[in-house]
Structures are given as structure tokens and as C-alpha cells.
Amino acid sequence: MNSKLPDSAPQSPIIPVQLRLDDKFRFRCHKGIACFNKCCENIDIMLTPYDIVRLKHRLGVTSREFIDLYTVDFQMDGHGTPGLKLRAKENSTACINLTPEGCGVYEDRPAACRYYALGLVSMRKKDAPRDEDSYFIVREEHCLGHLEPVVQTVCGYRKEQGVDLYDEINHEWRQIILKKRSSGPTVGRPSERSFELFFLASYDPDGFREFVASPGFGEVFDLDPSFKQGLMADEVQLLRFGFRLLRQVLFGEKSIPLKPGAAQMRIARYQQRMAQLSTGRAEDLADAQDKIYESLGD
Ligand code: SF4
Ligand code: SF4
Numbered sequence: 001m002n003s004k005l006p007d008s009a010p011q012s013p014i015i016p017v018q019l020r021l022d023d024k025f026r027f028r029c030h031k032g033i034a035c036f037n038k039c040c041e042n043i044d045i046m047l048t049p050y051d052i053v054r055l056k057h058r059l060g061v062t063s064r065e066f067i068d069l070y071t072v073d074f075q076m077d078g079h080g081t082p083g084l085k086l087r088a089k090e091n092s093t094a095c096i097n098l099t100p101e102g103c104g105v106y107e108d109r110p111a112a113c114r115y116y117a118l119g120l121v122s123m124r125k126k127d128a129p130r131d132e133d134s135y136f137i138v139r140e141e142h143c144l145g146h147l148e149p150v151v152q153t154v155c156g157y158r159k160e161q162g163v164d165l166y167d168e169i170n171h172e173w174r175q176i177i178l179k180k181r182s183s184g185p186t187v188g189r190p191s192e193r194s195f196e197l198f199f200l201a202s203y204d205p206d207g208f209r210e211f212v213a214s215p216g217f218g219e220v221f222d223l224d225p226s227f228k229q230g231l232m233a234d235e236v237q238l239l240r241f242g243f244r245l246l247r248q249v250l251f252g253e254k255s256i257p258l259k260p261g262a263a264q265m266r267i268a269r270y271q272q273r274m275a276q277l278s279t280g281r282a283e284d285l286a287d288a289q290d291k292i293y294e295s296l297g298d
Helices: 049-059 063-070 111-115 152-163 163-186 191-202 204-211 216-220 227-231 235-251 262-296
Strands: 014-019 024-026 071-075 080-086 120-123 132-138 151-153
Touching: 024 152, 024 227, 049 063, 049 111, 049 163, 049 191, 049 204, 063 071, 063 204, 080 191, 111 120, 111 163, 120 152, 151 152, 152 163, 163 235, 191 204, 191 235, 204 216, 204 227, 204 235, 216 262, 227 235
Parallel strands: none
Antiparallel strands: 014 132, 024 151, 071 080, 120 132
């Protein structure tokens, strides 16, 4: 979904005019249009957590299988925050979901596909409590939808494309990414472990469910049993819980209660493991030293 512009248009695929929800723009996409599916032949689509929930159900696979078969990974920032993009077909730039009849997952297509030909920018002004969204038009040479005689508001287009629900569910996740970016060195480089948790909570809901159900998680976090049951049954609730856990781990914003003594128990277990490790190392060293005597002979 990226290309050059016609000569009459400015020399950038993005028209740098900020639109608000009530602003109007001219655009219509429909099956009969001459460029039908052109936008899916050269893709660069970043996936959000809710995209993955919808697509894995649509395709009848687990989230792990979806990641392996339908995505490629990339780094979202200089710290290496993991991101996923939709995969293209083998030896092609066309979307893996593109069929001769059109999008093979249309009802569950990702948020980025729903937004097109709009783009979204989220920014937070200094000291503002929330970020502000604005929109811009993406104009690509192949896309004839801009010539169609249909004018609508940004708000109306978002509703028609069903993107409101995606944005509502992904909102907290986008906030985490924005906060991580804007806090920079004050938060410091996240550990490998926190990246693993970010990946699990963001992109692998089946793996995250197993993690939350595991005895180790139950030893540390104090979850009400009926709340936990709800998480096991509802993937959107589970996503939202994952975002809370990420805030707790990445920014120290404690909203999930810990069991009393959980931290001490983990430290004790860690120390026990370290002691076992050093005993093992001492034994290895003794073995190695014994071998030296062996090589000296009688
Ligand atoms: S998911 Fe569907 S709409 Fe989105 S790029 Fe692929 S084929 Fe096109
Ligand atoms: S009008 Fe634009 S968005 Fe619609 S099919 Fe054509 S290229 Fe794609």
C-alpha cells in the first residue's frame, strides 16, 4: 500500500493536511473500480494485537501458527521493541491474503487496511493527560478512489470501515508504545525479558493465556478467581489485562496486585538456583582438575 503519485499531485504519498473527525474528504473504494485490489499488491502493514485475535479466528489457526505462517517481524524502535507485519506471498509483494476475488479475510482485515486511504497520527502535547489523534490522506498513484464523487467525514468513514472497535481495543497498547517512545532514556532500555513479555501479551494471545493460567503466575499475582476465569474465556479482556501487565512491568504502574511475599519467594528461588548452579560449576571444575591428574599417569 505504498507507491508514487500522479504528476498533478505533490511529490509525497502523504498529503500533509491534518484532518479531524468532522473534516470531510473525497474517496470511495468499491468492487467495480478499475484499480480493485491494486493496494494489496505491494503491502507494508503493521499488525496490532486485536488484528491478530480477529485474523487467527478467521484463518482457524492458533496465534503461534498465525505468527509463523502469516507474519514477518521487525523492530518498532531503536530499542528493538518487537513488531509484526503481514507477510507477502512467496516471491511477491502482494498480501498473503489476496485472492483473485479480493481480500480473503475481508470481514476480519487488519486496522491498517480499514483505515486506507486515511492515515492516523497520535501525538501527546507536553503535560497533556491524553494523546490526540489526527488523520491525513494517503494518495497513491494506483488508487482511483480519490476520483470517485463521494465526500464523507473522517468519523463517518471510520464507522463504515469498522475501525472504531479496533482503535478502542488497541488504544492502551498504542499508549504504551507512545509512552515508551516519549520516555526514552528515563525509562531506560527494556530487558530482553520485558521484550518477551511484550511479544507474548501483544501478539500471542494463546501463549499469553497459558502464561496467565500457569502455576508460576498464580504464585506471584493475586487475581480474583472469577476475574481470572473471565480472562480465560474472553480474548479481548485478556488483551486488556496484558496491556495492564505491560504497564506494570515496563513503567512500574502497579494495577495488578501481587501476593504477599511473592517477590521474596522469587528471590529465594533465584538464590537457590544460583547455589545449585555454583555447586554444579564446582563439581565441573573438580572433574576437570581430576582429569589433569589422570593425564599425568601413574
Ligand atoms: S488483508 Fe486483505 S485488505 Fe489487507 S492487504 Fe491483505 S488482501 Fe488487502
Ligand atoms: S480504490 Fe484504492 S483502496 Fe480501493 S481498491 Fe482501488 S487502490 Fe485499493
